[in-house]
Amino acid sequence: MDITVVTTRAEALREAIEGELAERVPEHVSLRYFSDPGHLDAMALSAEVALGAPDVLAPLIASMPSLRWVQSTWAGVTPLLEVGQRDYVLTGVKDIFGASMSEYALGWVLAIERSVLVHANASQWEFRIDRGLSELRVGVAGVGSIGSAVAGSFAGMVKEVRGLNSDGRPAKGCHSCFGTADRLSFAKNLDVLIMVLPDTPGTDGLVDARVLSQLAPGALVINAGRANALDLPAALAARESGQLRALVLDVFDKEPLADDDPLWAIPGVYITSHTAAPTRMESIAGVFVDNLERYLSGAELEGIINFERGY
Amino acid sequence: MDITVVTTRAEALREAIEGELAERVPEHVSLRYFSDPGHLDAMALSAEVALGAPDVLAPLIASMPSLRWVQSTWAGVTPLLEVGQRDYVLTGVKDIFGASMSEYALGWVLAIERSVLVHANASQWEFRIDRGLSELRVGVAGVGSIGSAVAGSFAGMVKEVRGLNSDGRPAKGCHSCFGTADRLSFAKNLDVLIMVLPDTPGTDGLVDARVLSQLAPGALVINAGRANALDLPAALAARESGQLRALVLDVFDKEPLADDDPLWAIPGVYITSHTAAPTRMESIAGVFVDNLERYLSGAELEGIINFERGY
Numbered sequence: 056m057d058i059t060v061v062t063t064r065a066e067a068l069r070e071a072i073e074g075e076l077a078e079r080v081p082e083h084v085s086l087r088y089f090s091d092p093g094h095l096d097a098m099a100l101s102a103e104v105a106l107g108a109p110d111v112l113a114p115l116i117a118s119m120p121s122l123r124w125v126q127s128t129w130a131g132v133t134p135l136l137e138v139g140q141r142d143y144v145l146t147g148v149k150d151i152f153g154a155s156m157s158e159y160a161l162g163w164v165l166a167i168e169r170s171v172l173v174h175a176n177a178s179q180w181e182f183r184i185d186r187g188l189s190e191l192r193v194g195v196a197g198v199g200s201i202g203s204a205v206a207g208s209f210a211g212m213v214k215e216v217r218g219l220n221s222d223g224r225p226a227k228g229c230h231s232c233f234g235t236a237d238r239l240s241f242a243k244n245l246d247v248l249i250m251v252l253p254d255t256p257g258t259d260g261l262v263d264a265r266v267l268s269q270l271a272p273g274a275l276v277i278n279a280g281r282a283n284a285l286d287l288p289a290a291l292a293a294r295e296s297g298q299l300r301a302l303v304l305d306v307f308d309k310e311p312l313a314d315d316d317p318l319w320a321i322p323g324v325y326i327t328s329h330t331a332a333p334t335r336m337e338s339i340a341g342v343f344v345d346n347l348e349r350y351l352s353g354a355e356l357e358g359i360i361n362f363e364r365g366y
Numbered sequence: 367m368d369i370t371v372v373t374t375r376a377e378a379l380r381e382a383i384e385g386e387l388a389e390r391v392p393e394h395v396s397l398r399y400f401s402d403p404g405h406l407d408a409m410a411l412s413a414e415v416a417l418g419a420p421d422v423l424a425p426l427i428a429s430m431p432s433l434r435w436v437q438s439t440w441a442g443v444t445p446l447l448e449v450g451q452r453d454y455v456l457t458g459v460k461d462i463f464g465a466s467m468s469e470y471a472l473g474w475v476l477a478i479e480r481s482v483l484v485h486a487n488a489s490q491w492e493f494r495i496d497r498g499l500s501e502l503r504v505g506v507a508g509v510g511s512i513g514s515a516v517a518g519s520f521a522g523m524v525k526e527v528r529g530l531n532s533d534g535r536p537a538k539g540c541h542s543c544f545g546t547a548d549r550l551s552f553a554k555n556l557d558v559l560i561m562v563l564p565d566t567p568g569t570d571g572l573v574d575a576r577v578l579s580q581l582a583p584g585a586l587v588i589n590a591g592r593a594n595a596l597d598l599p600a601a602l603a604a605r606e607s608g609q610l611r612a613l614v615l616d617v618f619d620k621e622p623l624a625d626d627d628p629l630w631a632i633p634g635v636y637i638t639s640h641t642a643a644p645t646r647m648e649s650i651a652g653v654f655v656d657n658l659e660r661y662l663s664g665a666e667l668e669g670i671i672n673f674e675r676g677y
Contacts, residue, residue, distance in 0.1 A: 154523070155498055162480045165473030174638040175483050178630045180622035184644040188469055212465070212519075311491035319489045327485040333495040 058086045058347075059102035059119075061111050062128055064336065065090035068106075071340035079344050081351065104350070106343050109134040116140055124356070126346055128339045130201065130332075131281060133254045136365055145360040148342045152332035153204025159279055159331040160205050160249045163303045164188065167275055168247075188212045192271070194219065194245040196238075196262065197252035197280055198226035199366060201332065205249055217241055221257065235261060242269035247277070254281035255365040264289035273300040279331035282306045294323050305331040367662075369397045370413035370430075372422050373439055375647065376401035379417075382651035390655050392662065415661070417654055420445040427451055435667070437657055439650050441512065441643075442592060444565045447676055457669040458677070459653045463643035464515025470590055470642040471516050471560045474614045475499065478586055499523045503582070505530065505556040507549075507573065508563035508591055509537035510677060512643065516560055528552055532568065532675075546572060553580035558588070565592035566676035575600035578609065588614040590642035605634050616642040 060068060065088040072086065080086070087102075089095055092111050100119050105112060106126045113134040116122060124144045127135065132147050166172050169185050191213045195206045198218035206216045206228030218226040219241045223234030233241035238261065242248065248270060252258045263286040267276070276299055278285045293299045303325045304318070310329055318324055346356050360366060371379060376399040383397065391397070398413075400406055403422050411430050416423060417437045424445040427433060435455045438446065443458050477483050480496050502524045506517045509529035517527045517539030529537040530552045534545030544552035549572065553559065559581060563569045574597040578587070587610055589596045604610045614636045615629070621640055629635055657667050671677060 154500055158476055158480050158499055158523070161472060162476030162482045165469055166477050166482045166486065169469050169473045170638075170641070171473045171477045171482070172486050174641070175477065175636055176487075177637070177639075179625045180639045182622070182639045183641060184646065185641070187466055189465055208523075212469070311493070314490045325486055326488070327481075328488075328491045328493045330481070330485070330494060330496070335495065 056084050056104070056351075057098065057102040058084060058104040058106060059089065059095065059099040060086055061089040061092055061095065061099075061105065061107040061115065063090055063108065063111065064128075064334075067336040068128070068340060071336040072344065075337075076340055076344045079348065084347070084351075104347075113138050116143070124350060126343050127360075128334060131253055132360055133365070136360075136362065141362045144356060145362070146346055146356050146358040147360050147366070148334075148339055149200045149358045151335070151338040151342060152201045155332040155335075156201050156251060156279060157205045157208035159305070159327075160277055161208055163277055163325070164191075164193075164209075164247055164249075164275065167301050167303075190214050191246040192217070192244055193247040193249065194241055195229065196241075196248065196250045196284070197258075198229055198232065199251075199253070202249075202251045203227040203229070205251060213247075217245070238262075238266055239269050242266045244269070244271045245274060246271045247275045250276070250278040250280045250284055252280040252284040253366050254283050257365075258284040260284070260286045262286060262290075264292070267293045267298065270298070272298065275299070275301050275303070277303040277305075279303075279305040282308045291321065291324070294321070299323070301325060303327070305329055367395050367415070368409065368413040369395060369415040369417060369658075370400065370406065370410040371397055372400040372403055372406065372410075372416065372418040372426065374401055374419065374422065375439075375645075378647040379439070379651060382647040383655065386648075387651055387655045390659065395658070395662075415658075424449050427454070435661060437654050438671075439645060442564055443671055444676070447671075447673065452673045455667060456671040456673070457657055457667050458671050459645075459650055460511045460669045462646070462649035462653060463512045466643040466646075467512050467562060467590060468516045468519035470616070470638075471588055472519055474588055474636070475502075475504075475520075475558055475560075475586065478612050478614075501525050502557040503528070503555055504558040504560065505552055506540065507552075507559065507561045507595070508569075509540055509543065510562075510564070513560075513562045514538040514540070516562060524558075528556070549573075549577055550580050553577045555580070555582045556585060557582045558586045561587070561589040561591045561595055563591040563595040564677050565594050568676075569595040571595070571597045573597060573601070575603070578604045581609070583609060584611040586610070586612045586614070588616075590614075590616040593617045593619045602632065602635070605632070610634070612636060614638070616640055 069088045101121050104124045108128050109132045122143045127147045192215045193209045193213050194217045195202045196219040198220050203226050210216050216229050218229035218232040223232050226232050261284045294302045301323045305327045380399045412432050415435045419439050420443045433454045438458045503526045504520045504524050505528045506513045507530040509531050514537050521527050527540050529540035529543040534543050537543050572595045605613045612634045616638045
């Protein structure tokens, strides 16, 4: 059986699969790796299985008539959804980002609420008593597998954790959950809003001026999901007015963010480089080989994407 | 019954006790507050109960012949131990610092291991994949109530948590515990060493050059307990050689640290202003009133200090 692997980080993925996982790939399975999609040959295009980055795979799948299963190396699969082709099974990587995203969110909340940034840059004694986390209300917008992990990491440290999802169904790690229709109630008096929403039509501009106006004065907003979900001009206005104490952004309409982008210079706006939950090739390789074993044995795959919902 | 309250923050403590807790203090109990120990009158010195800061109380207790119980407002009670007088019951505040200390330790570990400080000061895109916390070995030196809370806050996020205490008895939150005699084994290959040791004769210089040499290359050391436990020149040498990636210090032989102290300027040395686990007056007041109810009913007090052990 032929598997085509195509992603700009193909060599790192090859190392991860041919390393510790090598003995779990049967001999009759042949993986071929491409870091440049322009180099795919006829054999690569006739593969039954593809593993790769959604943006690289999207323009190729119409030319892959034998394709039955695509394993995405990203959690977000929007580029593949936009192609419209749905005659294959698409699986995403869901459960490998929760820990990393939790570290990111906790790290930034503590950096700001416990004055880590202030002390790191101080050159004299500055005694202060921060309010700490115990009295904070935290909201996680997007409580799928990643968001639930984030919610759970805060649950024992703060006063309240609320979740936001499409229909308000209960989610792990959250004391209460709200549907997107109730997002103003979700946002009411939150001290911290952590956004880990996927890029779907339903999330466009979900956190807008009205939602931001519901937050507690001096709230902290972190967007580590996708850029489309946050109305950035509204967030910057809220930051400038002091309604927001800080705005931490990991995702942008266009990445990398240009060196001369004005965002870099705004006080209280912290920028990270899409590093909140980076794809570790060892994790991707593990998810893929687990699913490969299921595929070969005819079992149901993990992480199947519903094309209608988009996740 | 007369209670003398003496601490430089007496007014804040009065507010906390006379606020939400007022109705739990019986009418026959009279509290008198002094922020200046020089103002204590004969009635104050004849009190049966004292509540206050150990350094302020230490020179006074020999003049307080009716004293039966002293509630310290600090976790560390060394100044009172040094007086030598032991004809009263001394209680400390133990369980109110765990959450704050955990926030501090997690905040600094994440700030460094997840490059929060790097990104906060960056002015251009810098994609990097940090190793994160999941593969780290973390050691907590001093696993009493505070240290166990710290250990527990890391337990689900890292590979291994080790504790150090006097005799290696098991402690909550730790996968394994070591006694001080085995401190080299405790330190072996630790990526993060968090010190929350009390200031007792047994902890002087406990973390010295030999202990530091056992840590994993590029380890992070955080001292948020007491300054005496860390051999600072050895730690600075280890930082300079690169054996330590970073050194985070919250406690110093002399506080506040002078503006011209060379420590402020050493790269990779981060200084906080004894703010790791600040005394919140509301918490102190709560511990005191809880214990007062026990005292009045004849029940055993919480947090009794063993004068021999010093904690």
